[in-house]
Amino acid sequence: MRLLIVDPRRSIREAWTSRLGSHELELHEAADESEVRDVLDCNLMAAVMVPFPFDWCSEPSEFLRSIHEVCHHTIALTDGSKQQNDAAFALGVSECLSSHCGNDDLNALIERIRYVSDLEDRVVQAQKMEAVGELAAGIAHEINTPIQYVGDNTRFVRDACEDLMDVLTKCSNIVGDEQPSRDVAAIKTVIHDAMIQADFEYLIDEVPAAIRQTLEGVERVANIVRAMKEFAHPGVSEMVPTDLSKCIENTAMVARNEWKYVANLETTFDSELPPIPCLPGELNQVLLNLIVNAAHAIADRQGDTASEKGRIGISTHRCGTAAEIRVADTGTGIDAANVEKIFKPFFTTKAAGKGTGQGLAIAHSVIVEKHGGTIDVESKLGTGTTFVIRLPLGSTTEQGNQPVEAMEKACVG
DSSP: OEEEEEOSOHHHHHHHHHHHGGGOOEEEEESSHHHHHHHHHHOOOSEEEEESSOTTOSSHHHHHHHHHTTOSOEEEEEOSOHHHHHHHHHHTOSEEEETTOOHHHHHHHHHHHHHHHHHHHHHHHHHHHHHHHHHHHHHHHHHHHHHHHHHHHHHHHHHHHHHHHHHHHHHHHHHHOSSOOSOHHHHHHHHHHHHHHHTHHHHHHHHHHHHHHHHHHHHHHHHHHHHHHHHTOOOOSSOEEEOHHHHHHHHHHHTHHHHTTTEEEEEEOOTTOOOEEEOHHHHHHHHHHHHHHHHHHHHHHHTTOOOSOEEEEEEEEEETTEEEEEEEEOSOOOOHHHHTTTTSTTOOOSOTTTOOSOHHHHHHIIIIIITSOEEEEEEETTTEEEEEEEEESSOOGGGOSHHHHHHHHHHOO
């Protein structure tokens, strides 16, 4: 569990670090607002401990609000008086603790934070499992549709075969008659009546079509299963050369039930792009988050009166020393005030229960920290949003930041 200790005075930070050292916490320190933001941009905190009053802070309410976007537990260190505690609570802190508290009070506080943090983790995990369940239900629906018409067509071909077997049986009886007593006209009549009974001309047209559609359905199911298997490729700890086009196609297939009712998905792939060193499982998860978010943004814009589908466009191309992936949608767009916050943990503009606020934070971590790439967003409220991912063409984070700097320069403009 991580805890951030904030105080402009180093001696005070060190004193609290010493007191909290036995609680198996990962402790971080910050001296001012700027350092607090730097720490919170890179780390998910269970709690932030701040000195009160906020005379060290330029805009206390705004500062606390920005903290609460990424950390729900804020502890104000007061003198223990009711007056200071009330003032701190009025500003929006979660809890007050006397700067001169005893170990019992401090231990009780840590246990409360640990309990709340564990509870939040379980809620997030439950939301993730719910999302996995919805995705699995969507995939089952995708498979069920072709399976239904495979079944319908197979039953039609079975019935058609029975009718055609009647015709063939009559033909066989005529051919096998050792003492034919009927003339040619009578034979033609028997065969003609059998063909009429079987609706022969209809079957001649429809049976091949039914078989063709059945094979298409089987191929469709096979493609979905193959996409699922490749999407769920066992995680690897090292970068492996990866076909970005294949990753995108597989992820779009897996997420199809999320977007197909609200959008048309169009892809444009750079055929000259070489395999990119990636962690394919992690990259697939990033692409899934972006596609699902795009579908939700389009659905939100359409509301209940959608007359036509929106558009999700995914493209790849080479950009200097990087491979660039663009995921664009015609959804609601993101308010300019929120654009800088969307990669922060727990920040979400979705309604309660619809988003964990972790998808884009995880995407940022995967692309920037694990792949040494960049992820940016271009958005206009009411028009749509484009996420731009750039991955080094032939390097990893272990090889330093030089490729990132080079690809950023190459892509400017």
